[in-house]
Amino acid sequence: MITVRQVSSKKDIKKFIELPLELYRNCPQFTPPLYSDEKKLLTTGGDRKISESVFFLAEKDGKVVGRIQGIIQKQYNELHGERHARFTRFDSIDDTEVSQALFGAVEDWARNHEMTSLHGPLGYNDLDREGLLIEGFGEDSTFEEQYNFDYYPALVEDSGFQKEIDWLEFELREPPVRNDMLFRVSDRILSMNKLHIAKTDGISKKQYIDQYKDGFFECLDECYSKLYGTVPISKEAQDELVSQFMLIVKKEFLIFICDENERVVAFGLCFPSIAEAVKKSGGKMTLPTLIRILRAVNKPEIMDLALIAVRPEYQNVGINAVMITGILHLLETKMANKCETNLNLETNVQVISQWKHFDKRQHKRRRSYVKNIEKGE
Numbered sequence: 001m002i003t004v005r006q007v008s009s010k011k012d013i014k015k016f017i018e019l020p021l022e023l024y025r026n027c028p029q030f031t032p033p034l035y036s037d038e039k040k041l042l043t044t045g046g047d048r049k050i051s052e053s054v055f056f057l058a059e060k061d062g063k064v065v066g067r068i069q070g071i072i073q074k075q076y077n078e079l080h081g082e083r084h085a086r087f088t089r090f091d092s093i094d095d096t097e098v099s100q101a102l103f104g105a106v107e108d109w110a111r112n113h114e115m116t117s118l119h120g121p122l123g124y125n126d127l128d129r130e131g132l133l134i135e136g137f138g139e140d141s142t143f144e145e146q147y148n149f150d151y152y153p154a155l156v157e158d159s160g161f162q163k164e165i166d167w168l169e170f171e172l173r174e175p176p177v178r179n180d181m182l183f184r185v186s187d188r189i190l191s192m193n194k195l196h197i198a199k200t201d202g203i204s205k206k207q208y209i210d211q212y213k214d215g216f217f218e219c220l221d222e223c224y225s226k227l228y229g230t231v232p233i234s235k236e237a238q239d240e241l242v243s244q245f246m247l248i249v250k251k252e253f254l255i256f257i258c259d260e261n262e263r264v265v266a267f268g269l270c271f272p273s274i275a276e277a278v279k280k281s282g283g284k285m286t287l288p289t290l291i292r293i294l295r296a297v298n299k300p301e302i303m304d305l306a307l308i309a310v311r312p313e314y315q316n317v318g319i320n321a322v323m324i325t326g327i328l329h330l331l332e333t334k335m336a337n338k339c340e341t342n343l344n345l346e347t348n349v350q351v352i353s354q355w356k357h358f359d360k361r362q363h364k365r366r367r368s369y370v371k372n373i374e375k376g377e
Helices: 010-023 035-043 074-080 096-112 152-158 180-192 205-224 235-245 275-279 287-298 319-332 349-357
Strands: 002-006 051-060 063-073 084-092 117-120 132-135 162-173 254-258 264-272 302-310 338-340 359-372
Touching: 002 096, 010 035, 010 051, 010 063, 010 084, 051 074, 051 096, 063 074, 063 096, 074 084, 084 096, 084 152, 096 117, 096 152, 132 152, 152 359, 162 319, 162 349, 180 319, 205 235, 205 254, 205 264, 205 302, 254 319, 264 319, 275 287, 302 319, 319 338, 319 349
Parallel strands: 084 117, 302 338
Antiparallel strands: 002 051, 051 063, 063 084, 117 359, 132 359, 162 338, 162 359, 254 264, 264 302
């Protein structure tokens, strides 16, 4: 018999966080999130001022066999005039009774809040883990994204969900032949538009981030405002994100392009991959884990490309060439052996076309689903 109940105690929180660690115990492709970040999400985090959320556990014969989170992103709904709910952190054994019970619980919760559709996997904002892996199950997951087994798509679809949109992911390596003209064009574009790349010399990492973080989030919100599922990121969430990623950020991997007034007009955000560093401890920040993370940050083999954005008024002047040469420089100087793009919307042809300058491989695909949950449907 399957029972589903809402997470309500410290013991439940522990079970919710640890379920994927148990499910993927022998899965080499799975990369866990940091345990402390997940615990904070269930207690105090997650943009609670502009969202509502709920967490459910499914049990079978007294054992936890599934979990799911429901979110109502009130800010998104107000901006778009919608009544959307979201699901995320869905994990389950390969059992349609379990998955349907979990989705049923979220649907009932959402309907009780007068929502008419359920979308996901989607988090509170675009910087959360999102999308269900539907291709590339044999590939290692990045730290920023969630891995799932190959039976998950069937569980979601058997619960009445249909495709809404896909994201593509690419592996990038140094091309066999250097495109010198691209580098010359990049320099010319900066000069012609009176722009420059923010200098990292003579300034600490904290000073560098403090100087440009507000411009980064302002640029991010403007550039991503019309993309699928995105919302402006609240000040509380901004501070939380900066705190979470401070340990793994290297200022040399943050490309801020600024105008004459030091206004951020474009950026490229890269992280040294810490996937392997956090696997052994299940995401818990032990001393050995910390040492592995610091080693990975100082000598990364893989670079995760988190975000790239260019303000609309500069999108047709060739700024993307500057971003591309910055990434190519990381590969040419062996600061990393390869890059992982993370998620690119399948409709974002402009971004996807950039990867032609690399030795590229499209190796993963993720999907966001939708289901009508109006009463009587």
